[in-house]
Every structure is written in structure tokens, then in C-alpha cells.
Amino acid sequence: MDIKYTSKINKIRTFALSLVFIGIIIMYAGLYFKASFTVMTIFMLIGFLATLSSAAVYIWIGMLSTKAVQVECPNCNKVTKVLGRVDACMSCKQPLTLDPNLDGVEFDEKYNHKNKSKEKS
């Protein structure tokens, strides 16, 4: 089976990290607009907000982690955290489920959404 799933916590962490970089890049880009104080300020502000929101995302991960269920991965025997009904192991990306009904069913992120209409993830 082709394993391409990432643990949700790891995914959010990657997102938070990229936000920091995006924020720094935006602030850096603002330096090119030194001629216009307004433009530079806007860039700095957006960059600052991006960096700030990454901090918020990190806090959010912290709260999610406390809610996540700790399980021992049957594949690599490491302790990992499962968020929602299905998630992937943080170490080996083995799909894991907490719902016995989904045991053996092919891993699908959409099991986490109750109304799986046209939600983009």
C-alpha cells in the first residue's frame, strides 16, 4: 500500500513553520519598498501577523495534543497521538484508527468529517 498520509499534528506543525517563513519573507520583501513608507508598513504588518498567527497555531497544536489519544503504533511500536477517528502514525505514517468499525477499511481523511460534502482539506 502506498503510504502518503502524514499525521495531523505533524501537518499542522509544518503549516506553522511555513507561516513563520512566509512572514519573514513578506517582511523582507517590504524592505524593497523603502521608497514608500505606507507600502513598507503594510508588508511589515502582514509579515508580522503571519509570524504571530504561527505562534497561535503552535498554541493550537499544544491544545490539540492534549486532546489527542496516545496509542502505541502497532507497526513501529512507538507512542503516537491520534487526532479524530483516523490519523497517521507520527513516526512511520502508518494509518491508525480509533473506530473499530473502520478497522481494516482503507484509510481516508474524510472519515473525520461528519458532513463530507465539498469540504476542502
Ligand SMILES: [Zn+2]
Ligand atoms: Zn508507527
